Amino acid sequence: MLEGKKIVLGVSGGIAAYKAAALTSKLAQAGAEVRVIMTESAHHFVGPNTFQALSRRPVYTDTFKEVDPTQIQHIDLADWADLFLLAPATANIIGKLAGGIADDMLSTTLLATEAPVYIAPAMNVHMYSHPAVIKNLKQLDEWGFRFIEPGEGYLACGYVGKGRLEEPESIVQVLENEFNKTKVLQGKRVLITAGPTRENIDPVRYFTNPSTGRMGFALARQASLMGAVVTLITGPVDLDTPGGVNRIDIITAEDMYQAVLKEYPQQDIVIKSAAVADYKPKVTYEHKMKKSSGDYAVEMERTKDILKELGRQKEHQYLIGFAAETNDLEAYGRQKLEKKNLDAIVINNVAEEGSGFGHDTNASLMIFSTGKENTYPLMSKDDLARKILEESVHDMKGEPS
Template structure:
């Protein structure tokens, strides 16, 4: 859930600040990118060096570093964050957040942030129970912030009761659970194919294509980020998934067919973006073919049309998406493929469009739905294209 998420951690002046080191380590281990903001009082409890070392990022303590002349841009920090956590949150900082006071970098970033904010208080029992603190907590909730409630236990004062900072692993688990709640594809299973297939001629040579797998991997990552449990079936490619998922590596069209048939029935969403070979050699030489004659020919046979096979097996509650990469009569071929293969929609991209096709970081697509409704998109990064495609999938599921 936290893989590649950008997290601002605000640390306030509290003896519980020592736990922020453990929290940073846990967030990093979960795959997050972490930037830490220390209040002036917090730096009395834990050093910037400790948290910078653990987060692998500079630690921010004030608006302006006089020695270096570096300005900490609170607006940029607020916009960078996918999530903001204030832990430990002192009574003083909670009061400032609740009343819009902005006299330090942490509260300035808070007021600039567009992301969800989580507040994990830590203070003595009487401070936590005080009416002003509870009113400030209520105001923060009204503003849309989420409280990670303090735990009961022995406090620094020697008292026993509420006020202990939630343990770092509890904070991480709480954050992940909250993220899951808002994911539109939570509980859905998705299967994605990506990359080329290699059809062997002999132990050395093969028939292949220029597909890098970038589009398929972008789709698999986006589906996983939206909460789906993803099975990625990948042909030979150097691409790496950036989110947790099941990956099955295959080589040939026959390998990909076998893997797809094994997982299709349990998939709610299937996106077939791999560039599967249409033909494969009839006979594969067991030894390297030597260069002897002036001419050389290879007898080929059609591979099984995987997308067509899945279209025949498709159930009403399954979403099946195909791709069409064309060089001429693009729309006509895409519409024909859409109907013949029983797809919910097809994604057309043309090698005639600048920025589209194999090995590029960008793509330009047009989507045709079953009713032939056409939606065209501008050239975008493949990550953004994946978001557009997944948005169409979510519409269908609704």
């Protein structure tokens, strides 16, 4: 799977840099073309000549030392890469990347690349659990960076715990697996809805729900990484647009209805993960309502059922719905699946701690119209998004999971 792949390996300054030498060798043996960038700190652990000998390519260490004067090396490397791998990734380089800092060859090239970036952290167990590091990792996860989790064991500092760089053989296996499945949506058009809607009472008051849009954005991010042409229709959220994704912003349920129906005919896969309001105020006031001494009641009316309409109009599209439930997940899920003519439905168990609105994780049950079911334990929303997309592709092709 790595034959002919162009991989930039970023080596930062930790004792685990010695493993990066073995990793370079393993990648080259697997057929990859490897180019190594070292930070100044990494030189204290392994010399550039080691990586040059193993990769049979020049090693990049200085932004201003141009190996080829006809090119700007950090831009050329960034464009050249099929994949960027940070191993070991210290707390320092993770912090730089999360903060947008570009003050050396490695951090500058990282900001310039559009290739998938895989991060293999390695650091002291207490550093790995520090709130600043956790915050930086979370930010990078939201931006679509991928992680090769550190192992647990004896660390160079003398502690035993999580923080040890994953073994080179395991890292190579992860990359081979990813290349094998990365482009399974190549050429497919995918429409995803995300976030809440807002239904106004007057110019300063509205009804909404606690959806953050994270699940929908994770689906859009992963679908794009898997090769799809992605359109993301989202309600009001505070999230950055995933790379390569066409974003359409809406406010109300009616806005969502019109935008989705306009995009629907040309889509191959449609995933409706937005939390759209079921009801809206029957009357919306043009001016701010003033307080009165008595109670106030708002008469509500039903919004249009977008998912049901998509099921009714479905021709070639593969349609996936979402639901949030606290009990009887399978019963409610199957009922919605059949009623709305879906190909699959994902039911989030919001009763489980750490799952649902406002969390970075979800625990879900996915039911297919073929009768197949998949249960997903609590995991990151990006991991769940990948599983949903992969299983949907299998189901579309009639393949087993």
